[in-house]
């Protein structure tokens with residue numbers, strides 16, 4: 001089986017649980033409590049800083065020049081475009097302390113796993129760990145956009161359902177299929193990231209409101 005599909009298969013239950021998670025569905029139909037969304041935006045803003053670092057490590061370690069360029073460009077796109085979306089939400093909804101926010105355990109655990117894998121793992125494990133971030137959000141965005149009834153969170157949905165993010169998901173699959181690496185180690189990294197994604201939704205759902 002094609003490696004990206006084998007990994008997607010192995011994580012199918014976890015991905016379905018993320019898509020069906022009440023927090024995610026609440027973004028889709030606009031019923032999600034704004035305080036919970038504010039909590040998520042604050043934590044995700046912190047996540048994106050380390051995610052930018054992870055992509056820069058990807059650039060530093062990439063064995064092909066074309067991958068190196070792509071990782072470097074992506075790091076900048078996250079630190080500029082994606083974080084700008086969060087700053088927009090923050091301004092609209094009265095979040096004034098984006099930079100000062102405490103890193104909650106689910107955020108810290110995910111970021112630490114990603115940066116540990118990127119620093120100490122094989123490059124193929126870095127690729128497997130980062131894929132659920134890109135591919136997973138693109139899948140959620142596309143699925144929510146297909147049924148969206150949400151005005152409130154429309155911008156968020158549009159960003160992750162958009163062509164740019166879709167291309168990113170395609171690229172992450174291409175990397176998974178082309179990189180030199182061992183399937184079992186890659187599967188472990190892919191699954192662990194997928195579980196952290198789910199735990200992030202759950203933490204946001206359980207956040208104090």
Ligand SMILES: Cc1ncc(CO)c(N)n1
Nearest residue numbers: 044047133134137197200
């Ligand atoms: C936790 C998380 N994973 C993936 C993305 C997509 O960039 C994001 N913004 N946040």
